[in-house]
Amino acid sequence: MTEDTKEPYVRAQSGVHERVLEQFAKLPKGRVLDVPTGEGALSKKLLAMGHEVVAGDIAQDYLLDQGAFLQMNMDDDLPFKEGAFDYVACVEGIEHIENPYHLLREFARVLRPEGLLILSTPNILNIRSRIRFLLSSHHKLFKDIYPGWHLTPPSYRELKYGFEKAGFALESITANRYRKKWRLIYPLLRAIIVYNTRRKHPLADEILTPEFLEGPVLIYRLRIKK
Numbered sequence: 001m002t003e004d005t006k007e008p009y010v011r012a013q014s015g016v017h018e019r020v021l022e023q024f025a026k027l028p029k030g031r032v033l034d035v036p037t038g039e040g041a042l043s044k045k046l047l048a049m050g051h052e053v054v055a056g057d058i059a060q061d062y063l064l065d066q067g068a069f070l071q072m073n074m075d076d077d078l079p080f081k082e083g084a085f086d087y088v089a090c091v092e093g094i095e096h097i098e099n100p101y102h103l104l105r106e107f108a109r110v111l112r113p114e115g116l117l118i119l120s121t122p123n124i125l126n127i128r129s130r131i132r133f134l135l136s137s138h139h140k141l142f143k144d145i146y147p148g149w150h151l152t153p154p155s156y157r158e159l160k161y162g163f164e165k166a167g168f169a170l171e172s173i174t175a176n177r178y179r180k181k182w183r184l185i186y187p188l189l190r191a192i193i194v195y196n197t198r199r200k201h202p203l204a205d206e207i208l209t210p211e212f213l214e215g216p217v218l219i220y221r222l223r224i225k226k
Contacts, residue, residue, distance in 0.1 A: 008039035012092050012217075015176035016120050017042055019219050020091060023118050024049060030086030033110065035074060036093040046089070054085070074103050083112040090119045092217065095150050100159070104166040108224060117168060117222040120176070121154040125212045127189055128179065156207055159220070168222040175215025 010017060020042065024032075029050045034043045037055035046053050056072040072079060075097045088107050094100045107117050123129065124139040133139050139153050163170055190213060198204045211218060 008041040008044060010041045011038045012042075012120070013122075013176055016091060016217050016219065017045065019174055019176055020089060020118055020120060021045055021049075023219070023221060024051065024087070024089075027087065027116065031084070032087045032089060033078075033080070033085045034089045034091075035072065035078075036090075036096070037069070040069075042089060042091055051087075054080075075099055078106045078110055080110045082109050083115075084110045086112055086115055088115070088117045088119075090117065092120050092122065094119060095121050095152050095154050098151060100152055100154070101162045101165065104162045104168070108166040108168060111224050113224060115224050117224075118219065119222065120217050120219045121159075122150070123175070123212065123215050123218045124153050125156060125207055126179075126215055127186070127193065127213055128216075130193065131189070156212070157203060160203070160206075163220075163222055167225050169225045171221045171223055173209075173211050173221075174219045175211040176217040176219065178210055178214040179216055 024046060029052075031052045031054070032046050033054050033056065034046060035056035036059075037043050037057045038059075040055055043053045043055040053068075055069045056074075056078075057069075058071065058073050070079060074093060088111060090103075090107070094103060097103060111117065122139075124133075129139045160170070193213070194208055197208055201207065206212075
């Protein structure tokens with residue numbers, strides 16, 4: 001965020017910051033790592049809630065009213081000691097990097113015991129994204145691959161593996177909103193997907209939910225295991 005009074009631009013999709021802030025509003029005040037911060041929109045709101053915030057991004061410096069900023073690359077080791085934070089907010093960032101598993105391990109390292117990670121990422125399992133892949137051979141938001149853009153489509157099966165290997169327990173999954181497209185044929189598409197998923201997918205009970213089928217962005221709440 002620059003020194004003028006202009007509000008920072010919100011890069012996240014509609015409803016994401018609102019759902020993330022709902023999570024933080026219920027938590028005790030603590031030290032938060034917000035990465036990638038973008039222009040600092042979420043950091044500013046977390047500061048207003050009374051949290052201590054350290055913001056990080058690969059792009060450039062942003063001046064927060066009370067928080068600190070560090071330039072960092074999420075594909076590298078995070079520049080913090082073990083147990084430095086009560087909470088980590090990673091809003092639509094993990095899909096931008098080459099090694100999501102390493103980042104999850106780093107989040108686990110810098111969180112204090114029983115610390116909380118709130119992580120959001122595009123949902124490639126929703127019906128709209130599945131149809132786009134069928135018709136265009138790419139998921140929504142993952143048409144092009146180049147540095148700084150969407151590099152790694154976040155499969156739930158891979159994310160779940162990464163969460164468990166890093167030592168996180170998954171507490172909840174919410175969506176930024178619920179979107180049904182092609183309303184005339186949506187019930188048929190949903191029925192076909194549910195039928196085939198139940199027959200063939202080992203995680204069918206976990207991914208056949210309104211969040212996965214209709215949510216553009218998923219917000220994961222994860223806690224370091226005891």
